[in-house]
Amino acid sequence: xxxxxxxxxxxxxxxxxxxxxxxxxxxxxxxxxxxxxxxxxxxxxxxxxxxxxxxxxxxxxxxxxxxxxxxxxxxxxxxxxxxxxxxxxxxxxxxxxxxxxxxxxxxxxxxxxxxxxxxxxxxxxxxx
Amino acid sequence: xxxxxxxxxxxxxxxxxxxxxxxxxxxxxxxxxxxxxxxxxxxxxxxxxxxxxxxxxxxxxxxxxxxxxxxxxxxxxxxxxxxxxxxxxxxxxxxxxxxxxxxxxxxxxxxxxxxxxxxxxxxxxxxxxxxxxxxxxxxxxxxxxxxxxxxxxxxxxxxxxxxxxxxxxxxxxxxxxxxxxxxxxxxxxxxxxxxxxxxxxxxxxxxxxxxxxxxxxxxxxxxxxxxxxxxxxxxxxxxxxxxxxxxxxxxxxxxxxxxxxxxxxxxxxxxxxxxxxxxxxxxxxxxxxxxxxxxxxxxxxxxxxxxxxxxxxxxxxxxxxxxxxxxxxxxxxxxxxxxxxxxxxxxxxxxxxxxxxxxxxxxxxxxxxxxxxxxxxxxxxxxxxxxxxxxxxxxxxxxxxxxxxxxxxxxxxxxxxxxxxxxxxxxxxxxxxxxxxxxxxxxxxxxxxxxxxxxxxxxxxxxxxxxxxxxxxxxxxxxxxxxxxxxxxxxxxxxxxxxx
Ligand code: SF4
Ligand code: SF4
Numbered sequence: 001x002x003x004x005x006x007x008x009x010x011x012x013x014x015x016x017x018x019x020x021x022x023x024x025x026x027x028x029x030x031x032x033x034x035x036x037x038x039x040x041x042x043x044x045x046x047x048x049x050x051x052x053x054x055x056x057x058x059x060x061x062x063x064x065x066x067x068x069x070x071x072x073x074x075x076x077x078x079x080x081x082x083x084x085x086x087x088x089x090x091x092x093x094x095x096x097x098x099x100x101x102x103x104x105x106x107x108x109x110x111x112x113x114x115x116x117x118x119x120x121x122x123x124x125x126x127x128x
Numbered sequence: 129x130x131x132x133x134x135x136x137x138x139x140x141x142x143x144x145x146x147x148x149x150x151x152x153x154x155x156x157x158x159x160x161x162x163x164x165x166x167x168x169x170x171x172x173x174x175x176x177x178x179x180x181x182x183x184x185x186x187x188x189x190x191x192x193x194x195x196x197x198x199x200x201x202x203x204x205x206x207x208x209x210x211x212x213x214x215x216x217x218x219x220x221x222x223x224x225x226x227x228x229x230x231x232x233x234x235x236x237x238x239x240x241x242x243x244x245x246x247x248x249x250x251x252x253x254x255x256x257x258x259x260x261x262x263x264x265x266x267x268x269x270x271x272x273x274x275x276x277x278x279x280x281x282x283x284x285x286x287x288x289x290x291x292x293x294x295x296x297x298x299x300x301x302x303x304x305x306x307x308x309x310x311x312x313x314x315x316x317x318x319x320x321x322x323x324x325x326x327x328x329x330x331x332x333x334x335x336x337x338x339x340x341x342x343x344x345x346x347x348x349x350x351x352x353x354x355x356x357x358x359x360x361x362x363x364x365x366x367x368x369x370x371x372x373x374x375x376x377x378x379x380x381x382x383x384x385x386x387x388x389x390x391x392x393x394x395x396x397x398x399x400x401x402x403x404x405x406x407x408x409x410x411x412x413x414x415x416x417x418x419x420x421x422x423x424x425x426x427x428x429x430x431x432x433x434x435x436x437x438x439x440x441x442x443x444x445x446x447x448x449x450x451x452x453x454x455x456x457x458x459x460x461x462x463x464x465x466x467x468x469x470x471x472x473x474x475x476x477x478x479x480x481x482x483x484x485x486x487x488x489x490x491x492x493x494x495x496x497x498x499x500x501x502x503x504x505x506x507x508x509x510x511x512x513x514x515x516x517x518x519x520x521x522x523x524x525x526x527x528x529x530x531x532x533x534x535x536x537x538x539x540x541x542x543x544x545x546x547x548x549x550x551x552x553x554x555x556x557x558x559x560x561x562x563x564x565x566x567x568x569x570x571x572x573x574x575x576x577x578x579x580x581x582x583x584x585x586x587x588x589x590x591x592x593x594x595x596x597x598x599x600x601x602x603x604x605x606x607x608x609x610x611x612x613x614x615x616x617x618x619x620x621x622x623x624x625x626x627x628x
Contacts, residue, residue: 080178080380080392080461084305086445087313087457096445100463118306120180120382120390120459 001048002031002068002110003055007040011062017042020057026050031091031110043068043110070127071109072116074102078123085115085124130167132402137171138482148172148476150469151327151399151410158411167407172476172483175327176341176396176468177319179460180382182303183283183354184391185221186239186371189275190250192216197262202252203227204238211252215260219280222381222391234389236381239279242271243343243371243379277371279343283353285395287325287363288419291316291442291456293434293449296425301386305459307424311434311449314421314456319465320414320439324397325363327410333399334365335486341396341472342367344375346481349397351488357496365490367395378468392460396468398476400483415440421449427589429498508590509583511623512604512613518543521550521571528570529558539601541611542574548609552578552601580605581615591620 032043055065081102086094140146158166198215206226209218222236252265293314294307304315338349347369378394417439422431475481542551551574561573581590581602604613
């Protein structure tokens with residue numbers, strides 16, 4: 001499952017991710033990370049049996065953990081299968097099938113929202 | 129030498145013996161039988177494309193009101209249509225945007241709504257004349273209430289199109305979609321192997337009067353499109369068709385974020401195989417069609433060509449740019465292009481569509497020239513102030529405050545030990561630092577993402593950068609990132625004030 005870890009400004013300089021990984025032994029597979037002086041945001045994949053313990057560990061250190069359970073969805077009526085969304089997705093959710101139709105592997109989605117802005121036909125939404 | 133006439137082919141369409149294949153299928157047929165064998169075997173090759181055609185629009189005739197009005201300005205669902213023609217005619221263009229909804233709804237959306245049979249609110253105004261006394265008209269119509277709704281696209285079905293990428297450090301929003309920073313992606317348009325004009329590059333069968341597939345119905349080629357530039361491989365067509373007969377399957381409004389609206393138009397052209405040269409031309413493949421990858425990061429008419437590329441490479445999903453594998457995205461739908469080529473094939477097979485010869489050939493020698501500009505085009509170096517003081521990033525913010533006060537500058541570019549620009553501080557950053565009472569070095573309070581200008585950049589480009597980034601000054605830097613000047617929104621406003 002995909003999770004998002006928000007790290008507030010007051011703890012952004014502390015190695016809380018590394019600490020939690022060492023403490024729990026959970027294999028956190030980080031797919032996106034964004035840090036600046038005001039906050040940190042990490043998107044990662046974790047197996048569901050390891051989720052509880054890493055969440056507890058991160059939360060105890062002051063982070064916020066959200067489950068990303070509403071991946072990208074496509075309105076098939078609106079979509080013209082142009083493929084414009086393919087190249088902007090950082091985790092390759094979109095690809096062409098053999099018949100040049102669009103394939104959407106939404107399990108991989110980290111909900112960054114980039115493809116929504118790219119789609120010329122307003123066919124993509126998050127959170128439904 | 130095989131020779132066929134249009135009459136013979138249409139005879140075969142009539143008696144059901146015609147052999148039609150799509151341009152994709154033709155590749156293998158010519159591969160197997162050779163051009164001569166294929167020319168004997170195949171009578172018609174169908175093509176198709178479905179992509180954004182900004183240069184699209186529709187002529188509408190509303191009929192006369194009581195009392196009559198000669199409309200001088202009008203809006204359809206709040207999108208302005210051009211009505212400076214006669215009394216109750218107007219042309220709605222795909223890229224015109226709504227006055228209230230902005231980029232999210234434009235002429236293209238009005239056109240799609242019409243095709244879908246939806247109601248459209250009309251508002252028209254007029255100065256009033258003796259013969260047309262009415263001054264305002266407000267009504268609600270749908271496509272069935274119109275006398276005519278004739279699609280007329282001044283420039284469509286580009287023979288091929290440049291591919292786009294972006295070398296800058298920020299995302300660009302263009303009619304080629306979102307272009308990620310540092311050449312993060314490449315977008316392209318066009319149907320490659322199915323591309324209508326590439327299957328008849330000498331325009332032997334495509335010309336004025338050619339009957340085509342347009343938006344799900346029969347349409348016609350009016351002649352060459354605007355910017356028709358055949359020598360460069362950028363031929364274009366002007367097309368017409370009856371919007372009332374079109375289908376929302378093939379006429380779809382689009383919005384490119386940060387750019388505006390456009391219309392996806394499905395069109396396809398049948399190529400009658402009159403001889404083996406035509407058969408050979410219709411065997412064109414994605415690997416035979418070459419186009420340029422342009423850097424849209426350079427806001428100039430002459431965008432640099434990063435490399436040439438074939439449609440085969442573009443359609444493989446990624447291409448190499450300066451040693452980096454970059455993912456590619458088409459903007460047009462190959463699946464729908466294929467559907468169009470197949471639908472057209474079916475029409476011909478069923479005897480519902482007959483091929484035609486052009487009544488006039490398209491010009492082969494016109495060029496697309498640049499605009500003649502008679503007014504000087506000022507550059508940043510002409511208006512920038514070269515009297516610019518910089519400050520080192522490791523200076524204290526009190527020093528920055530002092531410079532700002534003494535020099536009465538609002539913007540202070542920040543440089544590193546090698547004098548390269550690394551940030552900018554403004555009087556506002558300093559006030560913030562004072563109020564918070566927590567930082568003391570310039571590098572802690574400066575903005576690191578500085579929007580800059582080049583000395584030889586057109587002033588219009590700087591004006592756009594100031595506007596779209598919501599900043600009030602741009603440090604001007606040379607190729608070594610050394611600060612050579614500064615240009616402010618004041619400098620530009622003064623210049624523009626003189627221009628108007
Ligand atoms: S960009 Fe939009 S319309 Fe095009 S394939 Fe993706 S979801 Fe469909
Ligand atoms: S939101 Fe879109 S671009 Fe982002 S990960 Fe999901 S599918 Fe990919």
